[in-house]
Amino acid sequence: MNKRVLGKFATLVLIFSLFVSMFQPFAARAGSILLDEPIQLEKGQMIEGEFNQPGQVQWYKVAPSQGEIAKDTHMRIKLKGSFEGSVSVYTNSDRAQKDETFDAYRAYISSGEPAQIDMPLAWTGPYYIKVEFYGGYYDEMGIDPETGEPYEPFNATYQIGYEGVNLPPGAITGEACPVELSTKNKTSGAEILSQLRSVRNNLLSKTEQGKQLSSLYYKMTPFLVTKMVLDKNIRETVYKDLVQLKPLFKDVAANSDQSSYRFTPDDQKAINELYEIVLKNVPEHVKVEIEKKAKEIGLLKLADQKVADVLKKSNLAFSNSDPDRIIVKLKNGKTVSGIQQKAKSLGLSAASLKSNDPVLGNTVVLKANGNVQALANHFAKMPDVEYAEPVHKYQKQSVDIQYRHQWSLENTGQEFGKSGADINYSKLQQLVNSNSSNLKEVLIAVVDTGVDDTLADFEGKISSEGYDFVNRDKDPYDDEGHGTHVTGIIAAAADNNYSIAGINQKAKILPVKVLDASGSGDSDQIALGIKYAVDHGAKVINLSLGGAKSRVIEDMLKFAASKNVTVVAATGNDGSMDVSYPASSDKTIAVGATGRLDIVSDYSNYGEGLDIVAPGTEIPSLLPDGSVTFLSGTSMAAPHVSAVAGLLLAQNPRLTPDDIKTILTNTADNVAVEDTNNSNEYFDPEFPYPISPTKPGYDNASGWGRLNAWSAVSAVRLNLTVNNLTDNDKKVTGTATKGTQIEVRNGDTLLGKGTSAADGKFSVTIKPQMVNQVLHFVAKNGKSESTVKIIVKDSPIPETPFVNPVSNLDEVVTGEAAAGTTVRVNSKSTVLGAAETDANGHFKVQIKKQKEETPLLVTATSVSGKESIAANVIVLDKIPPAAPKVAAVSERDQALTGTTEANASVTVKNNGKTIGEAKADTKGKFKVAIKKQKAGTVLTLTAKDAAGNISKAVKVVVMDKTPPAAPKVNAVTDQQKAVTGKTEANATVTVKTNGKTIGEGKADAKGNFKIAIKKQKAGTALALTAKDAAGNISKAVKVVVMDKTPPAAPKVNAVTNQQKAVTGKTEANATVTVKTNGKTIGEGKADAKGNFKIAIKKQKAGTVLTVTAKDAGGNISKATKVTVKNSKK
Template sequence: MLTVFLLVCLPLSQVKAVTAISVPSSTLLKVQEVHNDTFPAKESEAWYKIVAPATKDSGHTHFKVTLTSKQILSMAIYPSKDQALDDETFFNYRVGTGEKNTVTVNFPDAWNGEYWLKVSYIPEEDPSTVVAPYSLKYEEVFLPPNYPAEQDANCAAETALAGKDGAADILKDARSIRDGLLANSDAGKDISKLYYKASPFLVKEFLLNSSARTTVYNNLKVLRPVIKAAAEKREYTISKEEAKAFNTISSLIKDAVPTSLANQITALENKIDSQNMSGSSLSSIFGSLDISTTFAKSGTSKFIVKLKPNASAKSLVKKASAYSMETTELDDSASTAMNDFYTVYQPTSDNSLKSFSKSEANTRKQAIDSLPDVEYVEEVTTYSKTNGTYDAYQWAINKNSVVKDAANVDIQQDDFWKATASQKLAAVKVAVVDTGVDSRLKELQGRVDNNNAKNFVDPNGEGSAMDDNNHGTHVAGVIAANADNNLGMKGMAKNATILPVKVLNADGDGDTDAVARGIQYAIDQKVDVINLSLGGSYSRTLEYVLKNADAKGITVVAASGNDGMKEISYPAYSKYTIAVGATNPFGIVADYSNYGRELDVVAPGSKIASTIPDGNIAYMDGTSMATPHVVALVSLLKGQNKALKPAEICQILRTTTNPLAFSGEENKYAEEDEVMYDEYGEVIPALPLPAFFDIESGYGKINVWHALSKNVIKAQPAILYDNTNYATGKVPANTEVKVFQGTKKIGEGKAAANGQYKVWIPLQKAGNKLTLTFKNGTNETKARIIVAKGVAPAAPKVTTFTDKDTQIKGQTVESAKVVVKNSKNQVVATGNATATGAFNLRIAKQPANTKLSVQVTDIAKRVSKATVITVKDVTPPKAPTVNTIKSTATTVTGTGEKSATVRVYFQTKLLGSAKVDAKGKYSVKIPKQKVGTGLSIKQFDAANNVSPVVNKKVVK
């Protein structure tokens, strides 16, 4: 793949040579002074240095260095001598004179002040008799700030493919080869170095020779599958036609460069045996060049394994090892989102992955799936991508973007797309009230309502709503650029149509009336959402139309402003808008983003890639760029449920954000700014901030996935009190529930079939702020709760307790401490209620009719009122003693239990009764009975317990 290597553009932003070079003596260049010199007719180089002035009185920011020669010369500028020794500099400071005989570099005066410069000459003919006179000059210049160059003007492939169909895709994949293969090995870096030497000669060839450009382009089209496979690190076998195309381009390159470079290229060709490369695999070609990587073959070669939460991977690793397979974490970043995901694969000796047959894949899959800690296993398959050329640069919505400086800085649009692949969203219309929109761009074709576009910069509301500033088109692209057309970028809301309402002129300025008319026009057009990436001073007129929008159910989203002030700009601070601040690729609030009590949420706003009218995908910064991210989310929410009102949408956004642990630089004037005075000079106490609110980031960074899952999961958490050690509520069946205090997980569980969940957590203090996450299938959302202050538990319920019992039972609040005391206030039993509030305490037998008090203390140390019970008498008295009963007697006498009632029966007929007196004696009056009559005598105590019966016959 030497051809691909030599045509790789945009090498690493800093390319470092494999071995250090020696820097000979150098010549000091002086500002505005032309230095003339001549290279002999052989490969040569010369070194120079620029010493920056000690002061910046001239106001310069850059050194404009110009090299002129009729021969092709190369120039590299280094920030320091050490970097010159390592041949390390930025790609845009390596240039060649080319066919125009001159080249200029604007080099920033941004380092310590001694800059080194190398000029090199490689004769085009060998042996050569051509000397190379040249001149070198530098000037001090001022250049306004700009983004880093995205393209290399000295890039051979850019020159060869300029204006060709599919060029962007080829260059994109070539850069992937650079970043994924060349940059990771010394051999690859060596090829980059060779590219720099060859590039000026190739640029000249391609600029002057249209036939050469056509030849390169046509053969690169043949090689397109090879380039694509290499970019994706996918195994591929070179065909005869592709081998021929490779060698055709290689011959063209060698003919265009000096012999010394052609010889180096030939040496690399010999390593890969380019003349016989038909049938060779990519892995063998890269291996021959000492560039080691792993290529995946077609067929099943890898599995994704999801472990159960918090499960160990030991059994998985052991099972995989039994099949000679390796196990690695699917995502080894600092993020904890995919800690339970692993990949399992089998590498082979040729830097590829083993491909399994369908039956073998099923066997291995089932073996892994049977492990108790495994939740599921799936085969890794290939998906056709719909990403645009700049998708990798859209850090705001792509968690795998190369443009980010910290983990988890995106807004989880990726997760939403995965969760809602089959979800149908209603169409919504979004008014971009701005500088207009250029709908001629492919990225916006079919996404803009041109028929109703309006221009209120024109006093009569007429004329074109075409963008003449860039701002409105950039905003529109973030919201609704075509996501599936394989072009530049992905808009967030596929269901949105843009209504351009031009209220700002070419300078980005607009009058109050124009803005007010624009908003009202959008209302009249019955849009669903209005984007206001603009700001200024308060206007009652604007407030009026904003109130109209709110009354019509139209959500208005506005930028907080870019002054870095603790004051939200208007109309963002209106109560009828959602105010949006900006975050940067570090995941913190941008230092320019206005903040304050009126701020609602923040969203990505720095280094945002989107459309501009000249066809480029360009970066812009500001809360203006953050606002359309929120507008796009609102569009998706309205697509789910058109009936959502602005206040409901605002609540969804606020409660599903990701809080920012660090918003930015602490405002040292915060306390001073908080002090307010009344008309008498008295300090007005500052109002407390709302729960979950931060003065710099509002309620946090928007989370697309969580916001849009909220309408699906519809979680209903119950109130959590400070004397309750569990969170409960209702969600769809089998929903996974986790409870967090800050970023620390303090509990997790799963909802039952009826949707009820109960997650045990440590006891919380009143006022503590907790976040609950709910995941069901591919949807995940969150809820925030503040722990409420509970009340003392009610007096416990106690079941009947008798003089025979040795356990006292009842019901109270869960896990409460239960204390039982007797009438002397002595503790006779203690214990704890269960998690369901039931208690069952051991206790010594208590005398009948004893008074006991039962009181509970809940887990928050709150004490209930006491429940007083009386020990129930269930012990029957002994049988009474009965004296002899004679036929002449009219009384039955004997002894019994004091205060008991003795009753005398003839069969079932009661003959008489009497109480036992204090001395234990009784006397029951009865009628005289005949001799031989059988009488039954028994006694009843106060609790109506009955003694055994005494049977007695009447005697003579």
């Protein structure tokens, strides 16, 4: 009997696309279905059913208990019977109603072979099961060809039930594929499949037309598979035609859109046959689409054409740039109108990337008609343009390899892994759970292929604010699986018995779809996605994608950084020494991948810009079909870091992206950088692998090391900060939560330990370490433990010390230098002294006194032996000259002379006023000109040497060298007992006679004096001198003692009237005067003996004569009266 005819291929390109997708598409059958009351299935029970009419459907429902979910990973659903039909499993009633499920959850029953589906327990349920009856074996007309009669009615019985099974995560399996069905167990089957998958990856996924063909393939696959399962003849026909086209597949797989293969007539015949098979076995609406594509391509007229020409005409050729578009960024303040007018003049359409947006509003996307690079260069030269670039393609960063379990969270060495080669998840969870109520929810954007939010592990964890920039709607559904896998690593619910445990239970995921069903996307979509994530409150953005550098994406990364949003990006899976973009941007945390042996994965891109590595090989996580599947790639490593970055922000929302990068890299564990199983893949004579470390603690293969989540989160919990450490430092200092135990280690060697004080500060004493040494700082407190790398920094050469002036009086050298350095004072090659600076950098070095002008060299030497440039110090002369020695000076002098220090300047002052100054000669002699000064004036003299040192002042009193004037002496009589007169004030007056002092006394303040003496004889010569206070003696003034004693009355001889003379005796030499009646009648001088004879005229007798004697002093004696006697003769 004949089997039903099954599906056919559409076009040459559809032939490529039929079997190239390795991810299971989310398939929907045509038409709607009404669910009857479903029959409840219970675990371990088989229920019987019966069909009697083709097209009948029976519904069942399964509601797994919590016990089943905790115990089993899957339901193994079995359908047994002898009929043609199918069984489909749906995750909820809505999808059952729409007949939406994954092809893996559809199975076909034929020829008595049971159907089996392993359905993951990844949804909350209930699950719905549909059993569909196609009928028995008969031809399309329902007539038995042997009898010519209609077939007898066919009744079918069956049994259905399920058991719980526990399956490990698996690798991705492709959907039931027509090509796989036709090539299974065939000689050329494996080769054809390999070639067609290459076509998928390297051709169809690169263009918009290719993506549309893939989508069309998803639509027709269920119908084709259903038919081909039942019809061996169709399978054989498809295989025959594929073998005919094998040379075509091989050339396209090798050369992609540059293939020079020319279609042959036999190729055309095979294509036509496949095309007819497709058209006969798909629904009408799908058939219309296929015929349209066939017409566009010219499917029936391919003979003798080159593949490259056909692909180009069909818009299936590709390059690394979008062939249709360029992005133009305008300078600040410039409007898009000018660019739009220019584009219009060139026949191009232009639109703002995001109108009215303050960041993207001046970025324009142009649809080009020619060489996009030439157009980009043209616009880049315009004065209003900041840059112009082609729209680039970006790809997800993952590969598919099968292994088991979530070793990245807790590696016990399972499956030949290395125990402890994980992110320390179990201790992380203990730490997080101990403070869960204080942690804030953090929004993490997964900018990827979208997220399937229906999975039980994502319940309540996916933001409803997501967006799809591929289809431009608000439903970022994951039609590829990559974004869901990434999301599961970050935030799958823990301890809910479903599937897996995500790393960050405080994360809320913002799904932003920028990659399509083939896992690729354009730079403008990705830029918009980043901007959208920032604008909608994401604090962390995960970019598990990569491609060429893009300035529009870089602008959005800068925008994210300006808003304190941390961006994590995958480095790429090419195994090359080039970190892919955007991971290569300094605005991201670039993440490479490791495997379960704690070795950097061989595919992980490395080199400058790599920050950290994380588990990325054989990482199990969820796919949209609910399966837990192993994927490998830096795409899987990046979400490990994103999850932990979110936990850091949950504890401290004030952390900046730079803070987060520093914490993650400083707490990372060292890993091996060479995969011993794949070392040959990395060998390059010019760039051997592993790369030599470029920075202490860093290598180009693993960056700063492998992520240690527990250590990173502990560092934030402990408020841990470690101050920079140099090769000079003897203490490691910083802050941590009170009571934190601190250890500092160099490898296994403990250098020091301590405990943080009540104020959080700690100081651990260690021996100074060599520059670039990597130390490990271990901090423990409660459930927190963090190991932080400390790189001993190269201290700078100490600055030249600041030295205070040093004099010939000093016995210490003081100043300031770098704290902790040793200061040495040298004189030529002799070390005079050394001392360490104190904590403030002050130093005091003991030395012996040095001579003035001695040159000293003062250096500071660090603990690490670095010596500063020497400070040159000249010993100053601070010893003043001795006080000048000054010769006596008098009021007569007009210069001061003396001796002092050679070449010193001598200054003379009077009452503080300088009255003279001069310089001593080389022997120290000086002569300072001054005006004459009064005696007694006090002059001060100082000497100043060349260094400016001034001697003590010497005081000089102006001496009195002018004798007083000769005293003015009053007359001295022989009656006096004092000599009086006037002389210089206060002078001492001395009275001498014949050189003998007979009296001495002091004049008063007015110069009056009175000197007591004994009475002197008249005529005695007295000599009087005056001596002033200075001892100057005046010239002597001679004073003759005046005779103030009148002579005795003369003795007069008798005078007669006959005599003409009066004689007698009186004082020697006295003048004798004879008077009568008061009239002098005669006068004469006594001789030396006193005899006198005074001539007179004869006087009458009886005349009374009065005779007086006047001595030389004018003293007149008393008168002697003589009466003239009468003489007869």
